[in-house]
Amino acid sequence: MRALHHFSLQPRSRRIRIQLREKKLDFEPLAERPWERRDGLLRLNPSGETPVLVEENGLVVAGAAAIGEYLEEAYEENPLLGRDAAARAETRRLIDWFDGKFERDVTQNLFHEKLLKRLYGLGGPDTGPNSGAIRAGKANIRIHLDYISWLVDRRNWLAGAFFSLADIAAAAQLSVIDYLGDVPWEDHAGAKDWYARVKSRPSFRPILADTWPGTQPPPHYADLDF
Amino acid sequence: MRALHHFSLQPRSRRIRIQLREKKLDFEPLAERPWERRDGLLRLNPSGETPVLVEENGLVVAGAAAIGEYLEEAYEENPLLGRDAAARAETRRLIDWFDGKFERDVTQNLFHEKLLKRLYGLGGPDTGPNSGAIRAGKANIRIHLDYISWLVDRRNWLAGAFFSLADIAAAAQLSVIDYLGDVPWEDHAGAKDWYARVKSRPSFRPILADTWPGTQPPPHYADLDF
Numbered sequence: 001m002r003a004l005h006h007f008s009l010q011p012r013s014r015r016i017r018i019q020l021r022e023k024k025l026d027f028e029p030l031a032e033r034p035w036e037r038r039d040g041l042l043r044l045n046p047s048g049e050t051p052v053l054v055e056e057n058g059l060v061v062a063g064a065a066a067i068g069e070y071l072e073e074a075y076e077e078n079p080l081l082g083r084d085a086a087a088r089a090e091t092r093r094l095i096d097w098f099d100g101k102f103e104r105d106v107t108q109n110l111f112h113e114k115l116l117k118r119l120y121g122l123g124g125p126d127t128g129p130n131s132g133a134i135r136a137g138k139a140n141i142r143i144h145l146d147y148i149s150w151l152v153d154r155r156n157w158l159a160g161a162f163f164s165l166a167d168i169a170a171a172a173q174l175s176v177i178d179y180l181g182d183v184p185w186e187d188h189a190g191a192k193d194w195y196a197r198v199k200s201r202p203s204f205r206p207i208l209a210d211t212w213p214g215t216q217p218p219p220h221y222a223d224l225d226f
Numbered sequence: 227m228r229a230l231h232h233f234s235l236q237p238r239s240r241r242i243r244i245q246l247r248e249k250k251l252d253f254e255p256l257a258e259r260p261w262e263r264r265d266g267l268l269r270l271n272p273s274g275e276t277p278v279l280v281e282e283n284g285l286v287v288a289g290a291a292a293i294g295e296y297l298e299e300a301y302e303e304n305p306l307l308g309r310d311a312a313a314r315a316e317t318r319r320l321i322d323w324f325d326g327k328f329e330r331d332v333t334q335n336l337f338h339e340k341l342l343k344r345l346y347g348l349g350g351p352d353t354g355p356n357s358g359a360i361r362a363g364k365a366n367i368r369i370h371l372d373y374i375s376w377l378v379d380r381r382n383w384l385a386g387a388f389f390s391l392a393d394i395a396a397a398a399q400l401s402v403i404d405y406l407g408d409v410p411w412e413d414h415a416g417a418k419d420w421y422a423r424v425k426s427r428p429s430f431r432p433i434l435a436d437t438w439p440g441t442q443p444p445p446h447y448a449d450l451d452f
Contacts, residue, residue, distance in 0.1 A: 045319070046373070047327055059312055065326075066318035069295065074311060085300060086285055092292035093271070100291075101273055147272070 002027040005041060005052040007034055008210040009115070009179065011107060012064035012099060013051040015172035019071055019165065021203035023078045027053075035120040064099065068165055080165045091159040094166035098173050102144050107173055109137025110182050115215065138182060145183070149190030158194070163201075171198040175207055181218040185226070192226075200224050228253040231267060231278040233260055234436040235341070235405065237333060238290035238325060239277040241398035245297055245391065247429035249304045253279075261346040290325065294391055306391045317385040320392035324399050328370050333399055335363025336408050341441065364408060371409070375416030384420070389427075397424040401433055407444040411452070418452075426450050 004020065004027045006013035020027050032041055032050050044052045045062035053061040053070070061070045072081045082088045113129040116122075148170065151158050159166040174195060177183050185192040198204055208222040220226035230246065230253045232239035246253050258267055258276050270278045271288035279287040279296070287296045298307045308314040339355040342348075374396065377384050385392040400421060403409050411418040424430055434448040446452035 047323060059315065061311075061315040062319045063322045063326075065291070065322045066315050069318060070311060070315055073314070085287075085296060088299070089285065089287040089292050089296055092295060093288045096289045096291045097273060100289075 002056055003030050003054045004028070005030045005032045005044065005050055005054070007032050007050045009111075009176055009212055010034075010050055011103065011111075011169075011173040011176050014175060014207050015099075015165075015168050016051045016053065016064055016067050016071075017207060018168045018172060018203045019068060019080060021206070022080060022163075022168070022201075023071060023075050025071070025075060033119070035116075068095070072165075080163070080168070082159060082162065082164060087160055087162070087164075091164045091166045094158055094164075095169045098166070098169040102170070102173050105140035106137050106144060106177060109133040109140065110180055111176050113137070114180055115212070138184075141177060141183065142187070145188035145191040148194060149188055152190050152194045167194075167198055171195060171204065172207075175204075178221055179215075179217045181221075185220075196224065196226065199226075228282055229256050229280045230254070231256045231258050231270065231276055231280070233258050233276045235337075235402055235438055236260075236276055237329065237337075237395075237399040237402050240401060240433050241325075241391075241394050242277045242279065242290055242293050242297075243433060244394045244398060244429045245294060245306060247432070248306060248389075248394070248427075249297060249301050251297070251301060259345070261342075294321070298391075306389070306394070308385060308388065308390060313386055313388070313390075317390045317392045320384055320390075321395045324392070324395040328396070328399050331366035332363050332370060332403060335359040335366065336406055337402050339363070340406055341438070364410075367403060367409065368413070371414035371417040374420060375414055378416050378420045393420075393424055397421060397430070398433075401430075404447055405441075405443045407447075411446075422450065422452065425452075 002025065004013075004016060006017060006029055008014075008031060017029065032038065034041065034048055034050050037048050041050070041052065042048050044054065044060050047062070049063065051064055051067060053067045055061070061067045072079060080091075082091050113133045117129070148158065155161065157163050157167050158170055174183060185195075199208065211217065228251065230239075230242060232243060232255055234240075234257060243255065258264065260267065260274055260276050263274050267276070267278070268274050270280065270286050273289070275289065277290055277293060279293045281287070287293045298305060306317075308317050339359045343355070374384065381387065383389050383393050384396055400409060411421075425434065437443065
């Protein structure tokens with residue numbers, strides 16, 4: 001059976017789990033702790049990072065960027081990139097926006113500081129969260145929520161009329177920040193309405209059921225009518 | 227005519243210029259200074275970032291990730307991703323390695339600190355380069371050069387037997403660090419030999435001719451027998 005090595009709270013792992021379910025492709029999820037640098041994971045991906053997909057025929061596809069494109073090439077049903085060049089360009093621009101810019105502006109500042117830093121055992125005498133980074137992350141997320149609201153004010157989904165990998169990438173990143181309780185939904189009605197629509201998709205449910213030892217998401221986190 | 231909005235010293239802009247030339251696609255290069263946040267560039271790409279490709283039919287493709295995939299889909303001649311799923315997965319894994327990991331580990335620490343920070347007018351009282359970041363960048367680059375040497379010890383090019391977008395992404399990143407004089411080639415013979423082969427390709431020549439006001443690359447920079 002197809003296997004996905006993933007870290008349940010990592011946005012890029014989440015986006016591949018959602019994509020696989022949207023495409024109705026069965027897989028066995030294998031939980032990894034990338035900071036432990038397990039030999040078996042390093043053999044599959046020399047960077048030691050998740051996600052890594054292993055197909056039944058032995059094909060290894062490492063990293064969300066490569067897996068995302070591979071799944072669209074290999075399995076044409078339920079396409080998530082868009083059908084023409086303009087739609088595909090827009091979907092990929094937005095994937096890069098969320099897995100690039102959002103990840104640097106927000107996820108690095110909040111998820112990294114509040115949780116990953118501890119798991120990776122990073123930092124010297126000041127191993128606690130950096131308050132400057134957390135302030136920056138909380139300010140930056142508002143720009144991204146405004147941008148999502150602006151987009152869905154003009155389109156049904158982020159990249160256009162169709163649900164796409166752009167929605168999946170954005171929602172996967174946001175879901176992790178929401179787990180930390182750091183998404184100011186109340187000030188961003190358009191983004192909130194879009195996220196509620198993503199959350200209600202069956203592909204998203206398993207994501208919302210995951211928790212991490214010693215942490216607890218806010219009450220609204222898995223609530224579909226939050 | 228096809229146009230490419232680019233910033234001549236940016237690794238991701240360089241990689242698209244090289245890809246276009248490898249595919250023998252003519253284009254007009256339009257120099258941008260992304261830190262000026264020019265309205266015309268923001269209309270093409272809301273992130274304000276280069277590169278942005280504008281096709282003759284008006285199609286806009288924003289960001290190196292989207293342009294790289296678009297060019298391979300739209301123009302089948304001179305393919306640079308690989309022909310089967312395994313080759314394409316390996317090429318994309320390595321693009322992500324160099325435009326992701328290398329960029330964070332090395333380019334952010336050296337190019338950002340030494341040049342971009344000044345151009346973007348970032349930083350408060352301490353606007354100079356952060357010496358800790360520069361030390362980290364100089365240490366990290368050795369791991370990446372070792373990895374390149376390891377790969378080309380086993381393969382003709384980075385992703386396998388064929389010249390690919392992986393070579394282009396890696397060489398584009400390295401070319402900018404080499405411009406700063408921060409690549410310790412003398413300790414990494416395998417990587418140096420591979421880079422000399424990339425440098426000698428006609429697609430790479432225009433890159434090496436670019437300079438930036440107030441800066442000067444080291445004498446070996448544009449030398450094909452460095």
